[in-house]
Amino acid sequence: MCGIVGYVGLPEKSGEHQALDVLVEGLRRLEYRGYDSAGVATVSGGVVQVRKKSGKLGNLLAEIEAAPVGPAQVGIGHTRWATHGGPTDVNAHPHVGDSGRLAVIHNGIIENFAQLRQRLLAEGFEFASETDTEVAAKLIGRFFAGEAAGDLTAAMRLAVNELEGAFTLLAVHADAPDRVVAARRNSPLVVGLGEGENFLGSDVSGFIDFTREAVELEQDQIVTITSSEVEIINFDGTPAQGRRFYVDWDASAAEKGGFPTFMEKEIHEQPKAVEDTLLGRTDAEGRLVLDELRIDPEELKATTKIIVLACGTAAYAGLVAKYAIEHWTRIPVEVELAHEFRYRDPIIDETTLVVSISQSGETMDTLMAVRYAKEQGARTLSICNTNGSTIPRESDAVLYLHAGPEIAVASTKAFLAMIAASYLLGLYLGQLRGQLFSGQIADILADLHSVPGKIQQILDDAEQIKALARQMADTPSVLFLGRHVGYPVALEGALKLKELAYIHAEGFAAGELKHGPIALIEEGQPVFVVVPSPHGRYSLHSKVVSNIQEVRARGARTITVAEEGDEAVQDYSETVFHVPGTQPLLMPLLTTVPLQIFACALASEKGYDVDQPRNLAKSVTVE
């Protein structure tokens, strides 16, 4: 949840990067991971200097301006999403140990911190904060001054072997002034390689302004960086190697690019996100080629059941995937919230394909569920946007989205890219199993390739949606209805409104309405309805039109998202947002977009920060 950055440059490299500038830039980019408080520690002249402040990064910058730190080439920085202890100045990281000569930052939760704290208290240590992190700081400091004899890497190793839970820890010490030492277990950490300088970050955006050469670490490893060296060991002290990779986007991709917010930029990047996700995945004959899947096609062919695991928006993408994959492959697909999955004794064997979907690749609930599925013998495939992240690394296969960095905390472009990638997977499995003819696949792919242009049309024509959002700024509650693939879209529309505008919003399967939720309808209640294509099967369209009439008859304000040319909804809708048509299964790539624009515009109208909504963090790296 928290954002972590570390830096070591060449000593006295005056005029080049100063640690503080690098740290602040990194924190600015990582702030989406948590923004309850921020802090830095720098090392120079035999002293560790700590500055920290509750609230957003701006508060820390004001603090530093009021009490500047001197020039330094070594430092660590942190932006926090509070777990243990409220978001106060005292609980902000870094925390100190060894009489203030050591500073530590942390992401994750140390589960045995209470026992360790008791032990350290009994030894005479004093604690300033309520955090679990301070326990780690005292422990590392104790080892540094004792058993590790001034070796910061050894002190970190001794300490982490006493910790339980999930953590990325970074430490600097005044008596080891040329290095930052870091450790990771179940929590993200990436190394950035520079010339005469090296970096650490929760993800590559922490150092993307300075280098695109990166190293991914394995589970339970410690890395020591100096200006010229990167040394990795396992928690048992044995030497280890990381995997080098090159970041395929640059700093400009993580800028607002002329948009007032990242959220608006990312909504507008959706045509490209979908296009790039589809790119290069067919051969000259138009056959789907997913070489990167790394699972033997024969094993994939033998799949008897697919379980999709994800959380939040990614789980809604998984629900869309279910409709498409079952239809195209005839393989049963279950979709489950990752945090529920492993606590219910699920039925899995080696013919089960577990597909995890995650933008960050670091969501702890999803990661733990994937590990559990692997232990049970399932094949695991990750649909993910973040290269170098844990879930794809630990999965048997990966299908990367190419949506580019998603900075706004609430997910938009990754959602559409996840859906597009799920379609590719479904078509690929259908192709492998001979369930789909090549002509059918070609038709669907052709329609998919026409989607980005259609999303662009919706974006170009968004004024009507924004006007409605401005007009509805005071509404206390909004309901969303959908059927078939429109159901997950309704869920996502409601989630976006909750996250961005803090409005009570619920998504329902429209068919469920009469089974209870219709009791919520009263005069003036706004109800968004995602209307299926009038050209689809099963008369779903007419059923949804009936649902619209039912709520309207009870006083609801009906706002519909319907395919261009769908005249039937006109008479029952206060407002209709028309979207271009495509195959019914592909419609979520289009019908979602007006709902995202609506939520973003309404939140902006209320003056809320759409990039960093309250209480949220971009990647949830604690269970």
Ligand code: M6R
């Ligand atoms: O990084 P992930 O896709 O695994 O994240 C999953 C959810 O935490 C995420 O989608 C969350 O629901 C967002 N706040 C949605 O906007």
